[in-house]
Amino acid sequence: MSSTVxxxxxxxxxxxxxxxxxxxxxxxxxxxxxxxxxDFYGFAAVISLVSKDLALTESQAGLVQGAFGVSFALGMLFxxxxxxxxxxxxxxLIGLTGSGALMIxxxxxxxxxxxVLLRLVVGFFDAAVWIxxxxxxxxxFQPKRxxxxxxxxxxxxxxxxTLDFAIGLPYAMANGWREFFFVLGVLTLSVGVITQxxxxxxxxxxxxxxxxxxxxxxxxxxxxxxxxxxxxxxxxALFSIGATxxxxxxxxxxxxxxxxxxxxxxxxxxxLSQVGFLLLGGYxxxxxxxxxxxxxxxxxxIISALLCVASAIWPFSVNTLMLVATLCGVGVFGGGAIFALxxxxxxxxxxxxxxxxxxxxxxxxxxxxxxxxxxVLTASGSFAxxxxxxxxxxxxxxxxxxxxxxxxxxxxxxxxAR
Numbered sequence: 454m455s456s457t458v459x460x461x462x463x464x465x466x467x468x469x470x471x472x473x474x475x476x477x478x479x480x481x482x483x484x485x486x487x488x489x490x491x492d493f494y495g496f497a498a499v500i501s502l503v504s505k506d507l508a509l510t511e512s513q514a515g516l517v518q519g520a521f522g523v524s525f526a527l528g529m530l531f532x533x534x535x536x537x538x539x540x541x542x543x544x545x546l547i548g549l550t551g552s553g554a555l556m557i558x559x560x561x562x563x564x565x566x567x568x569v570l571l572r573l574v575v576g577f578f579d580a581a582v583w584i585x586x587x588x589x590x591x592x593x594f595q596p597k598r599x600x601x602x603x604x605x606x607x608x609x610x611x612x613x614x615t616l617d618f619a620i621g622l623p624y625a626m627a628n629g630w631r632e633f634f635f636v637l638g639v640l641t642l643s644v645g646v647i648t649q650x651x652x653x654x655x656x657x658x659x660x661x662x663x664x665x666x667x668x669x670x671x672x673x674x675x676x677x678x679x680x681x682x683x684x685x686x687x688x689x690a691l692f693s694i695g696a697t698x699x700x701x702x703x704x705x706x707x708x709x710x711x712x713x714x715x716x717x718x719x720x721x722x723x724x725l726s727q728v729g730f731l732l733l734g735g736y737x738x739x740x741x742x743x744x745x746x747x748x749x750x751x752x753x754x755i756i757s758a759l760l761c762v763a764s765a766i767w768p769f770s771v772n773t774l775m776l777v778a779t780l781c782g783v784g785v786f787g788g789g790a791i792f793a794l795x796x797x798x799x800x801x802x803x804x805x806x807x808x809x810x811x812x813x814x815x816x817x818x819x820x821x822x823x824x825x826x827x828x829v830l831t832a833s834g835s836f837a838x839x840x841x842x843x844x845x846x847x848x849x850x851x852x853x854x855x856x857x858x859x860x861x862x863x864x865x866x867x868x869x870a871r
Contacts, residue, residue, distance in 0.1 A: 471656070475593045478655065479602060481648050482589040483609040485545055488641040489582045490613035491621075492552050492575060493521055495637050496568075498617040499630040506630065509565055517568045521576035522820050526813045528580025533809035534670035536584035537802065541592070542652040544585030549645030551578035556638030560631040583812055587792070587805040592655025596797040597739060600746075603796075604735015604789030608728040611785070615724030618717065655801070674807045679798040682857050683807070686747045686791040687815035689850040693754045693784025695822035696843045697723060701761060701781060704836040705774055708765045715771070719778050726782030735789025743794040744858050750787025751851040757783050758844035765836035822846075 496503065497518050504514045536544055555575045562568045586606060594602045625633035674680050702719050705711040711719075738746040757780045763769075764777050792808055799807045822843070830839040 474653075475655075477651060478589050478593045478653075479605065481545075481651055482586045482606055484644045485549065485582050485586050485589075485648065486606050486609045487613040488549060488553070488644050489579045489586075490610040491617055491637055492556055492579055492641060493525065494614045494617050495556075495621065495634065496521070496572065498622045499625045499633055502625055502630040503568070507562075507564065507568070513565045517565070517572055519820060520569045520572040521579075522816050524573040524576030525580050525583075526816045528577040529583070529809040529813040530671075531577075532581045532584045533806035536581070536588065536809070537670055537806055540652075540654060541585040541588040542649060544581045544588065545645060545648045545652060548578050548581030548585060549641055549648065552582070553638045553641030553643075553645055556634055556641055559638070560634040580809070584805050584809050587796075587808040588801075589652070589655070591796045591801040591804045594655075596793065599793040599796045600738030600743070600789040601732075601735040602789075603792040604731045604733075604738070607735075607785065607788045607792075608731040611724055611727035611731060615721055615728070618724070619721055670803065670806050671810070674799070674803060674810055677798070678857060678861050679794065680807055680811060682744075682747070682854065682861065683791050683795050683811040684814045685850050685854050685857065686751070686787055687811050688818040689751050689754060689847055690785045690788055690791070690818075691815040692818035692822040692846060692850075693757070693781070693843070694727065695819035696826055696840075697757075697761065697778075697781040697784070699823040700826055700830070700836065700839060701778060704761070704765050704840070708836055709769060709774060711771070711774065719775065722775055722778045723781050726779045727785050728782075730782045730784075730786045731788050734786035735793075738787070738790035738793055743790045743797070744861075746790035747787045747794070748851070748854060748858070750783070750785075750790070751847060751854060753786055754784045755844055755847045755851065757781055758840060758847055761840040762837050762844065765840055 500514050500518065503509065503517075509517070532544070532548075552575045555571055555578065559568070559571045559575070562571055590599060590602050590606060621633055621637075624636070698720075701723070702711075702716050705719065706713055706716070734746060734750065757777075760777045760780060764774060769777070791811070795807045795811060796804045798804075825846075826839040826842055829842045830836065833839070
């Protein structure tokens with residue numbers, strides 16, 4: 454009797470202790486994602502300063518920034534299957550210390566070629582950080598809670614991008630872009646070292662885990678329909694962010710005669726709105742159907758695209774322009790639901806790899822959007838036409854998602870007995 458009472462008394466303490474450890478693991482995942490995002494968009498924040506110092510053309514500067522995205526996406530092909538056998542601690546050690554050291558080396562770059570090479574290698578190492586973050590979440594949090602947790606992780610990513618511009622750019626203007634890269638490198642290395650003392654494997658192995666040892670990870674992930682639903686969702690989300698982050702401010706300046714000095718404010722509004730929509734969407738995805746949240750997110754993105762079209766046609770007040778900029782962040786509303794769906798369907802073993810492959814296509818969307826809209830803008834000379842392209846792409850993705858989700862539900866429904 455007494456031993457039973459003692460065991461019952463210990464259970465709440467153990468649960469509280471595990472919750473505290475899980476929150477600590479979440480903090481490590483947040484710090485890792487913030488370093489990844491800061492490294493990713495650090496060059497974009499100081500692109501004008503670097504271009505002026507090293508005499509880079511606009512196309513060269515664009516290639517330097519694009520190099521990271523290319524190697525980050527391709528790095529997923531390497532780290533996603535390899536990360537299945539590695540712990541999150543090992544992935545963070547390689548990813549954060551590798552990218553942090555190379556960010557410091559980057560401060561000594563003196564030519565276009567050196568910058569491109571370094572950005573390629575940094576992106577490759579940072580891909581390991583993404584897989585490590587997904588592994589932390591899927592091992593420490595049950596699928597029913599992963600929507601909000603994924604929203605927090607992705608929100609941290611967006612927050613780091615915002616801080617790059619809000620704090621990093623002024624620092625670089627005062628101290629030079631080389632010092633800015635040095636600070637980013639030191640911070641990334643510091644987080645990498647801290648995680649080696651803190652990270653540990655999580656307790657959860659999803660009962661839906663269907664991974665089969667000895668089968669190639671890539672084929673195993675893509676044989677299931679869930680990855681295609683996730684790819685459509687994340688491609689649409691990051692296509693939206695790429696489109697609005699690149700072209701909303703130039704459109705406001707040209708079509709609305711906005712004072713260019715307001716550009717940083719508009720950029721900060723769009724960044725913070727992403728954080729807010731990610732947190733809200735992640736919370737709601739744990740309460741509602743993941744499928745519903747992904748569809749709603751794309752539908753809201755189409756509405757925001759149409760508002761961008763309207764802002765390029767009719768005169769709006771500054772307050773209205775800020776409201777439209779705020780709604781541009783709605784594209785990531787379904788981010789938590791997308792990656793929580795992956796965790797739910799693929800489990801803690803195969804889920805991080807599936808999340809890596811999905812993010813690979815998301816990064817593709819973030820680079821395709823500015824390019825396609827730029828070509829349309831060059832051909833038509835109209836921001837309204839360019840934003841119509843944005844709306845059409847998102848509409849096509851919504852149709853594809855509806856079809857795939859219906860197929861998924863039909864396949865999951867039991868066949869009635871005759």
